[in-house]
Amino acid sequence: xxxxxxxxxxxxxxxxxxxxxxxxxxxxxxxxxxxxxxxxxxxxxxxxxxxxxxxxxxxxxxxxxxxxxxxxxxxxxxxxxxxxxxxxxxxxxxxxxxxxxxxxxxxxxxx
Amino acid sequence: xxxxxxxxxxxxxxxxxxxxxxxxxxxxxxxxxxxxxxxxxxxxxxxxxxxxxxxxxxxxxxxxxxxxxxxxxxxxxxxxxxxxxxxxxxxxxxxxxxxxxxxxxxxxxxxxxxxxxxxxxxxxxxxxxxxxxxxxxxxxxxxxxxxxxxxxxxxxxxxxxxxxxxxxxxxxxxxxxxxxxxxxxxxxxxxxxxxxxxxxxxxxxxxxxxxxxxxxxxxxxxxxxxxxxxxxxxxxxxxxxxxxxxxxxxxxxxxxxxxxxxxxxxxxxxxxxxxxxxxxxxxxxxxxxxxxxxxxxxxxxxxxxxxxxxxxxxxxxxxxxxxxxxxxxxxxxxxxxxxxxxxxxxxxxxxxxxxxxxxxxxxxxxxxxxxxxxxxxxxxxxxxxxxxxxxxxxxxxxxxxxxxxxxxxxxxxxxxxxxxxxxxxxxxxxxxxxxxxxxxxxxxxxxxxxxxxxxxxxxxxxxxxxxxxxxxxxxxxxxxxxxxxxxxxxxxxxxxxxxxxxxxxxxxxxxxxxxxxxxxxxxxxxxxxxxxxxxxxxxxxxxxxxxxxxxxxxxxxxxxxxxxxxxxxxxxxxxxxxxxxxxxxxxxxxxxxxxxxxxxxxxxxxxxxxxxxxxxxxxxxxxxxxxxxxxxxxxxxxxxxxxxxxxxxxxxxxxxxxxxxxxxxxxxxxxxxxxxxxxxxxxxxxxxxxxxxxxxxxxxxxxxxxxxxxxxxxxxxxxxxxxxxxxxxxxxxxxxxxxxxxxxxxxxxxxxxxxxxxxxxxxxxxxxxxxxxxxxxxxxxxxxxxxxxxxxxxxxxxxxxxxxxxxxxxxxxxxxxxxxxxxxxxxxxxxxxxxxxxxxxxxxxxxxxxxxxxxx
Numbered sequence: 001x002x003x004x005x006x007x008x009x010x011x012x013x014x015x016x017x018x019x020x021x022x023x024x025x026x027x028x029x030x031x032x033x034x035x036x037x038x039x040x041x042x043x044x045x046x047x048x049x050x051x052x053x054x055x056x057x058x059x060x061x062x063x064x065x066x067x068x069x070x071x072x073x074x075x076x077x078x079x080x081x082x083x084x085x086x087x088x089x090x091x092x093x094x095x096x097x098x099x100x101x102x103x104x105x106x107x108x109x110x111x
Numbered sequence: 112x113x114x115x116x117x118x119x120x121x122x123x124x125x126x127x128x129x130x131x132x133x134x135x136x137x138x139x140x141x142x143x144x145x146x147x148x149x150x151x152x153x154x155x156x157x158x159x160x161x162x163x164x165x166x167x168x169x170x171x172x173x174x175x176x177x178x179x180x181x182x183x184x185x186x187x188x189x190x191x192x193x194x195x196x197x198x199x200x201x202x203x204x205x206x207x208x209x210x211x212x213x214x215x216x217x218x219x220x221x222x223x224x225x226x227x228x229x230x231x232x233x234x235x236x237x238x239x240x241x242x243x244x245x246x247x248x249x250x251x252x253x254x255x256x257x258x259x260x261x262x263x264x265x266x267x268x269x270x271x272x273x274x275x276x277x278x279x280x281x282x283x284x285x286x287x288x289x290x291x292x293x294x295x296x297x298x299x300x301x302x303x304x305x306x307x308x309x310x311x312x313x314x315x316x317x318x319x320x321x322x323x324x325x326x327x328x329x330x331x332x333x334x335x336x337x338x339x340x341x342x343x344x345x346x347x348x349x350x351x352x353x354x355x356x357x358x359x360x361x362x363x364x365x366x367x368x369x370x371x372x373x374x375x376x377x378x379x380x381x382x383x384x385x386x387x388x389x390x391x392x393x394x395x396x397x398x399x400x401x402x403x404x405x406x407x408x409x410x411x412x413x414x415x416x417x418x419x420x421x422x423x424x425x426x427x428x429x430x431x432x433x434x435x436x437x438x439x440x441x442x443x444x445x446x447x448x449x450x451x452x453x454x455x456x457x458x459x460x461x462x463x464x465x466x467x468x469x470x471x472x473x474x475x476x477x478x479x480x481x482x483x484x485x486x487x488x489x490x491x492x493x494x495x496x497x498x499x500x501x502x503x504x505x506x507x508x509x510x511x512x513x514x515x516x517x518x519x520x521x522x523x524x525x526x527x528x529x530x531x532x533x534x535x536x537x538x539x540x541x542x543x544x545x546x547x548x549x550x551x552x553x554x555x556x557x558x559x560x561x562x563x564x565x566x567x568x569x570x571x572x573x574x575x576x577x578x579x580x581x582x583x584x585x586x587x588x589x590x591x592x593x594x595x596x597x598x599x600x601x602x603x604x605x606x607x608x609x610x611x612x613x614x615x616x617x618x619x620x621x622x623x624x625x626x627x628x629x630x631x632x633x634x635x636x637x638x639x640x641x642x643x644x645x646x647x648x649x650x651x652x653x654x655x656x657x658x659x660x661x662x663x664x665x666x667x668x669x670x671x672x673x674x675x676x677x678x679x680x681x682x683x684x685x686x687x688x689x690x691x692x693x694x695x696x697x698x699x700x701x702x703x704x705x706x707x708x709x710x711x712x713x714x715x716x717x718x719x720x721x722x723x724x725x726x727x728x729x730x731x732x733x734x735x736x737x738x739x740x741x742x743x744x745x746x747x748x749x750x751x752x753x754x755x756x757x758x759x760x761x762x763x764x765x766x767x768x769x770x771x772x773x774x775x776x777x778x779x780x781x782x783x784x785x786x787x788x789x790x791x792x793x794x795x796x797x798x799x800x801x802x803x804x805x806x807x808x809x810x811x812x813x814x815x816x817x818x819x820x821x822x823x824x825x826x827x828x829x830x831x832x833x834x835x836x837x838x839x840x841x842x843x844x845x846x847x848x849x850x851x852x853x854x855x856x857x858x859x860x861x862x863x864x865x866x867x868x869x870x871x872x873x874x875x876x877x878x879x880x881x882x883x884x885x886x887x888x889x890x891x892x893x894x895x896x897x898x899x900x901x902x903x904x905x906x907x908x909x910x911x912x913x914x915x916x917x918x919x920x921x922x923x924x925x926x927x928x929x930x931x932x933x934x935x936x937x938x939x940x941x942x943x944x945x946x947x948x949x950x951x952x953x954x955x956x957x958x959x960x961x962x963x964x965x966x967x
Contacts, residue, residue, distance in 0.1 A: 026133060026136075026140075027137050027141060043134075043165060044166065044167045047137075047165065047167070048167050048169040051169055063133065071135075071139045073132050073139060074133060075136055075137075076132075
């Protein structure tokens with residue numbers, strides 16, 4: 001079992017980036033997560049997560065074209081790397097193993 | 112869409128430049144989304160909040176400087192720190208010495224500041240004067256006559272205000288169930304405008320002019336009234352005869368105020384006896400004047416003389432002598448000795464540490480030489496070396512400075528206790544201390560670093576790399592001088608402590624011509640007795656009862672006990688002879704005092720209680736007998752100068768020490784308390800070993816006296832011991848610091864010796880091979896140092912003789928400096944040096960030559 005290096009929030013962000021594919025940029029990711037999960041995401045936390053995961057090698061990023069909408073500031077698009085996908089898969093595997101080990105009786109708890 | 116850019120522009124400064132752009136874009140996009148939903152102001156608020164959320168450490172730019180100059184400069188600190196760790200021993204020694212020296216200096220500084228701060232806050236300070244008197248024979252006396260202040264203010268227009276400040280007794284006051292006694296001070300109304308004490312409640316001026324209005328301190332107010340307002344409340348005397356209304360509440364007088372008070376009443380309340388005793392002939396009144404701005408007391412000399420001529424007695428040669436209040440404290444402060452002691456210690460310890468510092472530095476220079484050589488080859492300049500060494504030395508200095516300040520802070524309660532000071536722990540005091548210490552250690556550190564830099568960096572590069580030092584002899588000369596200095600100082604300190612201790616034990620054990628053992632003294636404060644007449648009878652009965660106890664040897668009444676005599680003097684004439692205006696100290700005793708205290712009568716006889724009609728008689732001591740020029744006691748009388756009445760001199764008491772043996776025994780006169788006496792102090796001499804019985808008895812029966820106060824007593828022998836407290840403290844300090852001094856000096860010497868021996872290790876190996884024994888080699892190595900020590904000893908002897916005698920001359924009864932002390936301290940020093948250097952040399956000398964001669 002490989003040691004996973006992602007926190008819960010980071011995992012979600014990474015997954016979302018994988019979902020959004022080429023449309024994964026700051027605000028887009030933020031909205032997507034908020035829609036799916038229903039809790040507010042802080043811009044700061046998000047940016048920190050991006051930077052950390054990029055430093056760890058789970059993401060790559062590049063700047064896009066400037067648009068009028070953002071006052072002429074370019075967007076930074078994030079793409080998940082193979083390493084990132086591998087890490088996500090590992091996490092999923094671990095979770096799956098644990099889930100399958102839970103006996104029926106615990107899962108079907110009915111009062 | 113316009114976005115409010117300015118919050119972000121601040122944040123942009125701290126953000127990592129790579130991220131700044133897209134983050135800004137994201138924030139703008141969010142803002143526009145907000146604008147679509149919310150009103151503008153709300154959108155802006157959300158924008159600000161978003162900006163704030165962006166501030167996270169992971170997103171910051173790197174604050175590291177890229178400039179080479181900064182990098183190199185900072186590198187010096189790294190280097191400096193590493194060097195210090197490398198030569199840990201040297202660093203520790205330096206640190207230790209510096210910290211101790213600085214600690215002593217800092218304490219000195221704080222005490223000096225404290226002493227200087229006395230009375231400093233009064234706005235009129237420059238124009239305030241304490242009225243003193245000057246007499247050609249008796250010098251300056253800091254009291255004056257009672258009517259003087261008023262009269263001077265009346266007659267001299269340049270004297271704007273004048274007040275008396277007199278604290279003769281305590282006053283018992285009652286409020287509801289609380290009954291307490293406090294010291295009472297009488298002042299004139301001008302007190303309010305002359306001195307500035309914070310008025311917490313009420314009106315000071317008014318209270319000082321209204322009858323039966325009392326002024327109290329904050330502590331007093333809390334004691335009686337808790338947190339309630341005090342002004343307007345009424346305190347009564349316990350017998351119910353007098354009532355006082357609180358007119359004002361003042362702050363507690365600060366520790367550095369010469370004027371200390373608890374209760375204040377205006378002069379109109381003075382007791383009858385003071386109205387009588389406060390005449391132009393008795394000099395006991397504390398008074399203060401405030402002069403007009405710009406007036407000097409000298410300019411008023413003539414006017415003073417005019418008043419003196421009119422009111423003083425014909426042959427009274429005293430003169431008014433106003434002393435600036437700003438200087439008053441430093442003139443009378445008992446802390447002068449403390450200052451002297453601290454100065455000596457600070458100087459000596461600093462000297463020793465400084466010497467160590469230099470010596471260790473020069474010793475290291477050989478090793479550093481290679482480092483300097485290499486650096487020069489690589490292109491370093493002189494400036495670089497100056498900076499590098501300065502930083503190294505500064506690090507040590509500043510660090511020791513900081514530690515010393517912290518230590519000083521921590522030790523404040525101890526210091527206060529020991530020296531009886533009131534140094535504050537407040538941060539304002541400490542702020543300027545931190546700054547001062549930091550700056551001075553920085554400067555010293557830098558300067559100290561310049562020396563090795565200049566010395567080392569000047570060497571020829573090739574010579575440096577070879578490790579060859581030509582002018583070693585010069586350097587060694589300096590080192591030797593310094594070592595001699597260190598050890599002389601240490602020897603002086605050690606012998607000094609011996610001398611001090613010897614003097615103290617001499618004083619404590621000297622025959623006082625008085626029996627101070629087994630005497631307990633009960634203090635009878637007259638203000639604590641509700642009814643004077645009835646109380647007197649009760650006290651006499653109390654005394655009788657005690658006297659009859661089997662464990663009591665005898666009892667006696669006296670106004671004062673030896674050790675506590677007042678500064679009460681008068682001038683006396685011989686009505687039948689030549690002696691005129693002989694200055695005698697006075698006290699009053701009853702007939703039992705002489706036998707109870709084992710005093711000896713050398714001429715005539717003691718007072719005799721059984722002769723009920725015996726009155727108008729006195730005793731004098733031997734010194735007085737000589738001063739009167741008498742050879743026998745037959746028919747001798749004595750008369751207070753200016754008085755009509757003569758008194759018969761019954762007998763002469765052998766001189767006894769009534770104060771510290773350090774003081775001369777003055778001529779004294781003993782007034783008679785009468786055949787049926789009662790007085791302020793009751794002396795009880797109990798049988799050997801019966802002290803507990805005596806005290807228990809006193810405690811049990813104290814209530815018989817009807818005093819409002821509880822039993823207050825002290826032992827006569829402890830009083831005497833206390834007299835020497837300050838000398839004992841000095842002795843303790845000097846002893847401790849002599850140990851410290853010699854410790855530091857030895858550390859330094861040890862380090863130096865280690866270094867030198869290491870250098871000579873090959874030589875030692877060769878000598879061993881050639882057949883020298885370990886002992887011979889040890890002798891060879893140690894010889895140099897022993898010679899230095901011997902020189903130091905020789906130098907210190909005359910210094911010691913001079914300083915020792917100077918110190919001892921302040922004592923009226925002193926020892927002679929015992930040469931044994933010098934010998935003992937010499938031996939101590941020699942032993943220590945022998946152990947430190949000798950052991951190291953021996954170890955080196957015993958090394959197997961094959962190890963020491965091994966090629967590196």
